[in-house]
Amino acid sequence: MTKQQLAGIDWDADSGQVARQLIGVTLLVDGVGGRIVETEAYDQGDAASHSFNGPNQRNIAMFGPPAHAYVYLSHGIHWCLNLVCREAGHGAGVLIRALAPEHGVDRMMVRRGTQDVRKLCSGPGKLAQALGVTRALNSAALDAPPFTLLAAPQAVEVVSGPRIGISKAVDVPWRFGLAESPYWSRPFR
DNA sequence: CTTAGGATCGCCT
DNA sequence: GGCGATCCTAAGC
Numbered sequence: 001m002t003k004q005q006l007a008g009i010d011w012d013a014d015s016g017q018v019a020r021q022l023i024g025v026t027l028l029v030d031g032v033g034g035r036i037v038e039t040e041a042y043d044q045g046d047a048a049s050h051s052f053n054g055p056n057q058r059n060i061a062m063f064g065p066p067a068h069a070y071v072y073l074s075h076g077i078h079w080c081l082n083l084v085c086r087e088a089g090h091g092a093g094v095l096i097r098a099l100a101p102e103h104g105v106d107r108m109m110v111r112r113g114t115q116d117v118r119k120l121c122s123g124p125g126k127l128a129q130a131l132g133v134t135r136a137l138n139s140a141a142l143d144a145p146p147f148t149l150l151a152a153p154q155a156v157e158v159v160s161g162p163r164i165g166i167s168k169a170v171d172v173p174w175r176f177g178l179a180e181s182p183y184w185s186r187p188f189r
Numbered sequence: 190c191t192t193a194g195g196a197t198c199g200c201c202t
Numbered sequence: 203g204g205c206g207a208t209c210c211t212a213a214g215c
Contacts, residue, residue, distance in 0.1 A: 040196070048196070058211060076209030078197050095196055125197050165196055185197095191215080201205080 006143050008151035011066035011085050015041035015092040018085040020160075020176050022094055024152030029131040031148070032104030034121070036096060037181040040163045040174055042082070044091035047168035051091030061139040062091045069147070071128070071138040078125025081133045083142060097124045097164075097175075100183045107132075123185040161188045 009021045019041035027033045042049035050059040050072065061070040062084055070082040070093050086092040101108055101120045108120045108130040121127040128134075142149055157179035162170055164186060177188055 042196075050196075053212085056212070072196085073210060075195060075197055075207080077207065080196065082196085097196085123197070163196075167195095192213090193211105195209105195211090198207090199205105200207105202203090 006067050007149035012087055013085065015043045015085055015094055016174055018083070018092075019094040019174065020158055021152070022083065022096070023158050023176050023178050024156035026102070026148075026150035026152075027096065027099060027131075028103055028148035028150075029133060029137070030104075030146040032107050032131050033099060033148075034102030035100040035152075035178070036098075037100050037178040037183050038096075038098035038185060039176050040095040040097055041176075042093050042095060042174075043086075046172075048163065048166040048170075049091070049093075051093070055091070059091070062093050064088055064139060067142045069133075069137050069140045069142060071133060071135055073135070074125060079128035079134050080124040081128050081131075081137075095124055096127060098122050098177075098181075098183050098185050099127060100178075100181065101130070118182060122183050126185075159188045 007025050019039040022039050025036050044051040051062045055063045065088045066085045068084045074080050081096045082093040084093045099121045120130045159177045159179050160173045161175050163175045
């Protein structure tokens with residue numbers, strides 16, 4: 001199996017490793033985005049994952065090829081963006097929870113209805129709204145428009161902790177963040 | 190067909 | 203810290 005190197009990441013690795021590698025990567029959608037500062041790993045065999053019970057109409061993108069998007073609606077209101085990893089059929093992915101607003105900040109402010117930079121992308125629902133992510137991007141390839149991924153700097157300091165907003169498998173430390181970023185959805189302990 | 194619940198956010202107290 | 207918004211999904215009958 002050839003390893004894909006988009007943004008310098010081994011997309012065939014397990015979701016925990018990919019979630020860690022994604023910290024510091026620049027993610028743009030139609031030119032709007034910035035440095036990823038917070039991610040969470042999910043995998044089949046993980047009771048908190050949408051892929052836990054196997055493929056279905058909603059999560060099918062998670063079982064497709066890696067380096068593609070999986071977008072779902074949360075609580076009927078918020079779109080959330082995941083990046084699929086591992087070989088097709090594994091049902092693994094990484095939830096993008098927050099990024100540092102660096103490109104297209106004006107467009108983010110219009111979409112989010114606030115000029116507070118810390119509130120533009122500090123949470124998965126906010127981030128999707130700021131970048132214009134909806135169901136239309138579900139299953140889309142990450143190496144083609146409107147997506148742009150740029151490799152992280154050589155050295156990034158990464159912190160980790162338990163995941164947020166789930167009721168199962170809460171003790172698994174599969175949440176990762178860029179150390180001391182002001183743009184986290186919630187602090188790490 | 191019906192129903193319960195959700196990887197959230199923002200406003201309320 | 204608590205809760206309502208709002209709607210899609212999956213599972214149960």
